[in-house]
Amino acid sequence: MSGKTRVALATCSYFPDGDEDDVGIPAAIGGDVAFAIWDDPAVDWSTYDLVVIRSTWDYQGRRDDYLAWAQRLGDRLINPYDVIAWNTDKRYLRELADAGLPVVATELVEPGEAFVAPSDVEYVVKPTVSAGSRDTARFAPGEEARAAELVAAIHASGRTAMVQPYIASVDARGETATLCFDGAFSHAIHKSALLKPGAAPTSEVFAAETIEPREATAAERAVGERVLAFATERFGPLAYARIDLVEDADGNPMVLELELTEPSLFFAGDAGRLSQFASAVRRRLPER
Secondary structure: OOOOOEEEEEEOOOOOOOOHHHOOHHHHHOOEEEEEEOOOOOOOHHHOOEEEEEEOOOOHHHHHHHHHHHHHOHHHEEOOHHHHHHHOOOOHHHHHHHOOOOEOOOEEEOOOOOOOOOOOOOEEEEEOOOOOOEOOEEEOOOOHHHHHHHHHHHHHOOOOEEEEEOOOHHHHHOEEEEEEEOOEEEEEEEEOOOOOOOOOOEOOOOOOOOEEEOOOOHHHHHHHHHHHHHHHHHHOOOOEEEEEEEEOOOOOEEEEEEEOOOOOOOOOOOHHHHHHHHHHHHOOOOOO
């Protein structure tokens, strides 16, 4: 990589030097690589040859501004703008389901629409535009008033609420996330249950997670591959992707989220994982 080639790792003001999991990225890519805050007016984005979205975890209430910033970067942005515009609104889950992929059932409650709580199951309420499990909570039958308050708060922020059944297996098994770089599987991790019964949504930038290595099952790998194939056919090759999976009552994997914008990639300091990601970035650098 030419010494004149510059790469920005886009972050937010909460993490001006990036998330701790990403500290190895600059050295892995090599050359002139720096973290830059996406909405900092002092940053001259025209000086960068490539902008890689990393820890931009504060855009939820300003998605229009965020998308305008991303669009101005043009083809220097990875993942590309069209991917970001699609993936920052969880309505994309409907499209995955319509394509025949196994997705956790999702009901949308638009601003102005009445919220009708599920009557006989635990469920989750969250915004369609969110990150880090903010404005997200778990409810049991009989907690309709508390759930309605969260829906009203989401609507007051101008966002759409979404309602999903709480997947019981998460309490015992947690979630599996499969990580892919340049279309190739890299690794998988286990995330423990985040949402506790009766707990209010987190007030932090993101909810604290317990992360451990996990060997993805053959079925999880297969679903992840199908989801990635769908996204690749729709948008072209992706530098990075994370597919978050849970198990249904029969043990079959279902998609909880497809993270193509600013996912934690859980490098855990692993040189091989960092190298795979860095290679995906370098392959997208313009020729000098």
